[in-house]
Amino acid sequence: MDHEVQAVVGQAPVEAFTPSEQVSLMSSQSSPPSLPQWFTWWQRPFPNANTLLLTGPQPALIDSGFVGHADETAAWARAQAGDVALVVNTHWHSDHVGGNSLLQTQGAAIAAGRPEADAISRRDAGCCAAEYLDQPVAPYTVDMPLDDGQILRLGETDWAVVRTPGHTPGHLALWQPEERLLVVGDALSDYDVGWVNLALDGPEAATTALASLTRIVDLAPRLVFPSHGPIPADPGRALAAAIQRAQRLVDDPDGAVWYGVRRIFAFALMIRGGIPAAEVESYLHARAWLNDAARLLDLTPEVLATELVTTMLARHAIALRDGRLYASTDYTPVPQGPLNVPFPHAWPGKASS
Numbered sequence: 001m002d003h004e005v006q007a008v009v010g011q012a013p014v015e016a017f018t019p020s021e022q023v024s025l026m027s028s029q030s031s032p033p034s035l036p037q038w039f040t041w042w043q044r045p046f047p048n049a050n051t052l053l054l055t056g057p058q059p060a061l062i063d064s065g066f067v068g069h070a071d072e073t074a075a076w077a078r079a080q081a082g083d084v085a086l087v088v089n090t091h092w093h094s095d096h097v098g099g100n101s102l103l104q105t106q107g108a109a110i111a112a113g114r115p116e117a118d119a120i121s122r123r124d125a126g127c128c129a130a131e132y133l134d135q136p137v138a139p140y141t142v143d144m145p146l147d148d149g150q151i152l153r154l155g156e157t158d159w160a161v162v163r164t165p166g167h168t169p170g171h172l173a174l175w176q177p178e179e180r181l182l183v184v185g186d187a188l189s190d191y192d193v194g195w196v197n198l199a200l201d202g203p204e205a206a207t208t209a210l211a212s213l214t215r216i217v218d219l220a221p222r223l224v225f226p227s228h229g230p231i232p233a234d235p236g237r238a239l240a241a242a243i244q245r246a247q248r249l250v251d252d253p254d255g256a257v258w259y260g261v262r263r264i265f266a267f268a269l270m271i272r273g274g275i276p277a278a279e280v281e282s283y284l285h286a287r288a289w290l291n292d293a294a295r296l297l298d299l300t301p302e303v304l305a306t307e308l309v310t311t312m313l314a315r316h317a318i319a320l321r322d323g324r325l326y327a328s329t330d331y332t333p334v335p336q337g338p339l340n341v342p343f344p345h346a347w348p349g350k351a352s353s
Contacts, residue, residue: 189228
């Protein structure tokens, strides 16, 4: 690891790491630890979350990736374990629930934490923050709302639901006490913490996320499984670093807002295969997330959009090639056809009770 990246690791700013720095950190990790035979881990690049398959008589999948790669997710799970009986979502963002709809048509039940499960059942317009973030999610229903402390049989073992709100209100972790395995979703990774939405979830969202991380630390897991990046070689170090980063989000609300908009914009560029430079500012001006961030930062949307593009170019988080802006981090290209799904305000019907 070069000195510049080492300095970033030692003193991460509130916005954490740029995509290029994340790649450097991820590539420096040691090989994944030995896992139980019933535990199949798939580390996936953006725009997908990592996917975990728990094999057994009733195979269970934890998170289902992005909608543009739903066929790939379903085919992988079938090849590994046959028909998936249950999909458990750590939370409802598009990179975690994108395969739900397809897997549900193939017979899988969907489980998710409250209050997100309840909102999906009501067909709230804000479900998955899909329209707010301009991130497509195919319609699905939740068959099993999950509460804190609930025990789930996943594959061959029992897992406890641990509520970890902050990144989203319904975010959850999954704890396997015998093996001391902890699936943490977007609460943390080996190089980052989940961004928080102070506009939608309130100014206390960062404090809530920090409290959730403290709860995770108290479990003293042997292995931690994040939704992005590798399995941390040193869980204790990763957890301690996450606490420090989350504290910075609490201490610097403006920095937390900037961190969020950078992540959202980079994701938009990934899933669209870039955006023409001439269209970027008009795209940003129309986004609810950018307008909310501008209000919180006491800027106009026009000024924020310009600063966002300028600073991300300067940090090499995005790149301009042939008149088009692209995300700089490694990601899997997305076929555009599967993105043509309705936003939740147009999803059909209410879920069965």
